[in-house]
Amino acid sequence: MTKDKGKIDKLVEGIADGQRRALAQAITLIESTRSDHREDADRLLEQILPMSGKSIRIGISGVPGVGKSTFIESFGMHLIGKGFRVAVLAIDPSSQRTGGSILGDKTRMEILSRQEAAFIRPSPAGTTLGGVARRTREAMLLCEASGFDVILIETVGVGQSETAVAEMVDMFLLLLLPSGGDELQGIKKGIMELADMVVVNKADGDLAPAANRAAAEYHAALGLMRPSSPNWKPRVKKCSALNNEGIDEIWSAIEEFRTKLWESNEIPDKRVKQAVSWMWSEIKESLLLAFKDKPEIDKALEKVESEVISGKIAPATAARKLLNIFLKP
Structure with missing residues (x-):
């Protein structure tokens, strides 16, 4: 990538035309950590912003083994059959030791990945809090500008990442197994x-009765919680992603959700709040990077950390000491 304005304009043109290659190149650009690439990425985002915002943004999470990939593939194929274009942004667990990631989503969603109306992009979670790729929000805007109607953001699993994903989507969908009460005990109330x-996925065959019981238990549990919206009471649905059963009912409920919350202005208001929160998140991330990159901090850090470890100074005192170095002209 380069600072050449003409190349950025050409990339914007390709995105507007729905070219998957241009979209992939643009996401690679925004994920780059190089400062010159960041300038190009900012210029790119500024140009595509007016073209974004027309999709429905759905976060999807679930416990390990619940069949997220099978569900997303079945759901995505169902939407394509209805004439929609679907983008899947899958957050992959990154290696804590090497920073590498397991980017196997195109293998896990083999049928969906071959569709012209689908775009699947795995992004390494890296060190971002909650395991959510820092640039997922920007990738989502790029997919919208490229004409994708439904954006699915798949998280690693049930954990901190759910909160981060919920803060960037219109609707949050939680996939659970037909095991009912036992599984409910293991799920944090906040999730x-x-x-x-x-x-409730895998609601087929011998598991069908268990799925019915689980759905009733989850419905009862949701009934004890205060809904986040005055216009929507969370629903419980059953499906068999493997057999493509129940997918249409799920999509109908999503359409109802979007219609109600769009007409009540909740989704537009939510997106405005998300944009402000995104801005502050960027400020925090950028300040931390600038802090760590300052040579004076690099020199003082080891000594100050050793003083904290040995108990010579309190962590708060150490933080103020380093901040004073950072803020010194």
Whole structure:
């Protein structure tokens, strides 16, 4: 990538035309950590921003083994069959030792990945809090500018990442297994409170009765929680992603959700708040990077850390000492 304005304009043109190659190149650019690439990325985002915002943004999470990839593939194929274009942004766990990631989503969603109306992009979670790729929000805007109607953001699993994803989507969908009460005990109350819809997957064959019981238990649990919206009470749905059963009912509920919350102005208001929160998140990330990159901090850090470890100074005192060095002209 380069600072050449003409190349950025050409990239914007390709995105507007729905070219998948241009979209992939643009996401690679925004994920780059190089400062010159960041300048290009900012210029790119500024140009595509007016073209974004027309999709429905859905966060999808669930416990390990719940069948997220199978569900997303079945759901995505269903939407394509209805004439929609679908983008999947999958957050992959990064290696804590090497920073590498397991980018296997195109293998896990083999049928969906071959569709012209689908775009699947795995992004390494890196060190971003909660395991959510720092540039997922920007990738989402790029997909919208490229004409994708539905943006699906798949998280690593149930954990801190759910809160981060819920703060960047319109609707949060939680996939659960048909094991009912036992699984409910292992799910943090805060995760359930985030859900706009709970979907019990694998509701087929011998598991069908268990799925019915689980759905009733999850419905009862949601009934004890205060809904986040006055215009929407979280729903519980059942499906078999493997057999493509129940997918249409889930999509119908999502459409109802979007219609109600768009007409009540909740989604537009939510997106405004998310944009402000995104700005502050960027400020915090950028300040931390600038802090660590300052040579004076690099020199003082080891000594100050050793003083904290040995108990010579309190962590708060150490933080103020380093901040004073950072803020010194």
